[in-house]
Amino acid sequence: MSKKNIAILTIIIALILDQVIKIYVKTHFVLGEEVVVFDWFRIHFTENNGMAMGIEFGGNAGKLFLTLFRIVAVIAIVYWLAGTIKRKVHNAVIIAISLIFSGAVGNIIDSVFYGVIFNHPAHSVATIFPETTTGKLFFGKVVDMFYFPIWSGNLPNWIPFVGGDPFTFFQYIFNPADSFISIGVVLLFFFSNQAFPKEEKKKEQETAISEEV
Template sequence: MRQKKILVLSVPAIIVLGIDQLTKWIIRTTPELQSKTLIDGWLEFYYTQNPGMAMGIDWLPTPVISGVAILATMGILIYLIRSLDKASIGYLAFMGLIIGGALGNISDRIFMGYVYGNGGVLEGHVIDFIYFSLRINDWTVFPYIFNVADIAISVSIISLLVFNKRLLQHDGVVESEESNNATEVADSPSQA
């Protein structure tokens, strides 16, 4: 069972990391895609490099943000490995998406400084390119530009919040509930 859980955690992480890095490479190396309307008034590719945190928050220097992201990801991984036996499959799958997204953005921070010649390790900027351009009057509905890693992280966090009772149940809790139900059925008087 432990090997299955490791697979459930690692496969989504690897898939998200691969898709994220592939799409960023395509955008980075294809100038005609760097500013392209996909659905007029709704969706665009708009290439940018984000030196800060999510949603363009830029409170700290890029190397500090990179270090914090690496430490946080390592902390999450250590927690997941220690609690693997008790974690549910659904929870691990969504956490795999979060880990994959985090690794995708960390990869940019480690390597993009070298690629663009604007710094070294931990000085790279995260590549963002997906932009929902819907406007109501002069107000942009969602003014942030993001990437595949951000989508994986956001969908996972929202799913964990919405479906927390199902996804956050530990296997031990589920098993004990099932055994309690079986005991109750066995103890109930039979109808003849």
């Protein structure tokens, strides 16, 4: 399989998986509802207006800026991916960048479209493609559901400032798109020599490609 097809297949699978899970949770769970799969793994439906891990970012104006910034970043990632494919690097690098792209696009879809393709009931499940909605384009909320409270307890008293305070690891709730971005970053770390070749290696690769042409 060509590197281009690997990238396309990775993106298609990741985006479908991301959106299927988000749409299922949004149309089957009440906001705040939680299903305990294991003590350390739960499906907890929540939404956020801001960045990853539920961080807020300056209200509606900040949210719009963040969405537009993500779109610009995605365009940059497309160029990065295209250039990487031409350099014929390791497939893991192609998959890594494709996953990062998919994760960014997945959350953009939520932010841009979810406000208008879902209704927003306060204490019941959402309906997709309702006749009317109070939401606005570019002001949808990102759907999160994966929660891994692996350990909960009080921090040791000897830790400065926070000693004795309650703490949960891992306390953040995230979605498939966030996972794809994280996996992509980890892959790039392990294959950093391939992803970010030194100048000499880069010139050698460019020379080899030109000779093949």
